[in-house]
Amino acid sequence: MFNKIIKRSHRKSAKSEFSEISADRHRPAEVIVNHASRTATNPSTPKSDAHNISSPAAAPLPISGVIEMLPPLREVAVPEQPNLFLRKIKMCCVLCDFSSTLKMIREKEIKRQALYEIVDIIQSGWFKFSELMQEELIRMVSVNIFRCLPPASHESRGTGSADPEEDDTYLDPSWPHLQIVYEILLRYIVSSETDTRVAKRYVDHIFVLKLIDLFDSEDPREREYLKAILHRIYGKFMVHRPFIRKAINNIFYRFIFETERYNGIAELLEILGSIINGFALPMKEEHKLFLVRALVPLHKTKSIATYHQQLSYCITQFVEKDYRLADPVIKGLLKYWPVVNCQKEVLFLGELEEVLEATMSAEFQSCMVPLFRQIGRCLNSPNFQVAERALYLWNNEHIVNLIAQNRKVILPVIIEALEKNMKGHWNQAVHGLTANVWKMFMEMDGELFEECHMRCLEKAARAAELEEQRELTWKKLEAVAAQAVRDGMVLVN
CATH class of the missing domain: 1.20.1310 (5 helical Cullin repeat like)
Incomplete structure (x- = not known):
């Protein structure tokens, strides 16, 4: 009898903790930024939304719980499937320890199988998700992917700056779970069953801001998934488009004028290349300012070789859409022309030829x-x-x-x-x-x-x-x- 009382009280406390976290995700005063090794403030927050953020950024707290084997959804009665689906999602909120391959072996495999089952359910459109299911799904995704990124390789070596091309490629040990979680999010976004009017309540500005912040991950596999997901969000959620552009803009400003260190510049430029390609004519003044104030100054950094191909494509897209922009672009190239870096000069000359073709x-x-x-x-x-x-x-x-x-x-x-x-x-x-x-x-x-x-x-x-x-x-x-x-x-x- 005593054991039953203890278990019941434990379930109640877990339920109350869960309801508090669910309620908190709608409060715009708390924004999560995920760089333990970077500054505590989020550089990608647009000024227009700065008044919504009052507390220091922090990663989501791990959910305490037990990973247990649950029956497959297809083996239970139809009325029980929604509740079992929610149980699986809550179980996947429990984070596994990937610091050693010998830790939590059974739990890792159980969670991996549950995540794959969620992917299959979303892809097959087996049953329509309720609002509660969508909220819990996004919460599970948030708990898993929004985390403190490890210190950058040049920071862990104790050097102030380093050439990104010379850094060893970092591979996140938790990727076996992270990859499936990213796949869940991607399939949820692209699914025809996902109602944008409902989904935007959970895939909100705060969620998008934290997603963009993860582009600084050193794992190239994660950045590829982030690129695909953010691109899909931009295409599906029109309400987020100006916000996404401003957030990327601010990341570029911080990269150019402060740190000159950011891992995801090439991926962000790939997204922008597609966005610029869809700009309507006549082009808005906002887009022209973005070209002059953000894209052109990206030529001044030492690590331009890591993203020059994507940058050149974006610049050329602007000039091809509006040939009058050739003048500020060429003058910008001359302003940032390298003096002693011959490899960079070769890149500039190649880009100059592409711009002149549209001039x-x-x-x-x-x-x-x-x-x-x-x-x-x-x-x-x-x-x-x-x-x-x-x-x-x-x-x-x-x-x-x-x-x-x-x-x-x-x-x-x-x-x-x-x-x-x-x-x-x-x-x-x-x-x-x-x-x-x-x-x-x-x-x-x-x-x-x-x-x-x-x-x-x-x-x-x-x-x-x-x-x-x-x-x-x-x-x-x-x-x-x-x-x-x-x-x-x-x-x-």
């Missing part, structure tokens, strides 16, 4: 002088890859047409760099490509080319004359100093 004559004319001054510096780069990539711009027919239309301005800017390469670049391939460009300009406008070439030679002659005069002046000074020493004069500084 019209008016926008090209507004930035062509500083643009070709920079291209001229690239032509004379001692790194042959940079010089070669810059010369490949003349293989693009659209760019050649733009240059031909504005040759009277561009040729005087670029001719010195071509002359310098022709006289003595160490790389034979660069020398040969320069000769091709030289010939192209001669065929384009022979008279203009000869005129510019003569000016270039005259300028070089004047420079040589000035250098000779400078050397003569120094020689005279040296002779005066030597005479003073011979005469025993004391020179006062």
Whole structure:
């Protein structure tokens, strides 16, 4: 009798704890941010929603309970299936210890089987979910995936900064369960049975914010699932679209101007590439500001190689949708052009070619002088890859047409760099490509080319004359100093 009373009281306490947590998830004053090794505040919170967050972020508390073997849903009577389904969901809220493969072996397998059964039920649409089922399902997902991420690899090594490309790939030991939980969430979002009007009560702004925060996970498998899920949420829940864009925007700001460390930038840019592709025309001012203030400054970071392909795609999508954006994009590239990083320069030149392909004559004319001054510096780069990539711009027919239309301005800017390469670049391939460009300009406008070439030679002659005069002046000074020493004069500084 005593044991029955104890068990009953335990069930009541667990039930009351559960009801308190369920009620709390609707309070906008408590937002969960999941980085134990990062700052306590959530950088991805849009300013417009900052007033909704008053308490420090914390991970959800693990649910205390017992993982027990429950019968399969298909083996029980139909009226009992909803209650059994809820029991399975509550059981899956219990977190297993993955610190050792020898711990909780039986419990891990029972929970794994229960999670797979939930996946099968959602996919098959076996029975329609009630609101309570959906709430419990999202709560179970939240308990499992919203957790404190382990310290970043560079932090655990005690180094302030590191190259992300050199870091060892981290694989979360709890992935056997996490993967199935992510699969449950993905199938719930994409299911045709999921009513958006009901689901948005549980997949709310707080849930989405915590989901975006998980993109900093070092496990690439988790980031792939997050990318698919967030993309589906953006497509299905129109009410969340501005919020998601603002949250991603703020992550970029913090990455660019504060940390320069974030694991999920490439995945977030992949999502944005699809979003930008769907922008309606004429483009909103909000989207143009996002391009100028967030996307273009992403070129300044040292780790751009890890996400440049996705970034370049986003930038090109903007220019293809509105060719007038080519001018601020090209000027932004010139602003953040690398000085000593040759690999980064090659990436910039490749992106520049893609942008110029979508550039019209008016926008090209507004930035062509500083643009070709920079291209001229690239032509004379001692790194042959940079010089070669810059010369490949003349293989693009659209760019050649733009240059031909504005040759009277561009040729005087670029001719010195071509002359310098022709006289003595160490790389034979660069020398040969320069000769091709030289010939192209001669065929384009022979008279203009000869005129510019003569000016270039005259300028070089004047420079040589000035250098000779400078050397003569120094020689005279040296002779005066030597005479003073011979005469025993004391020179006062």
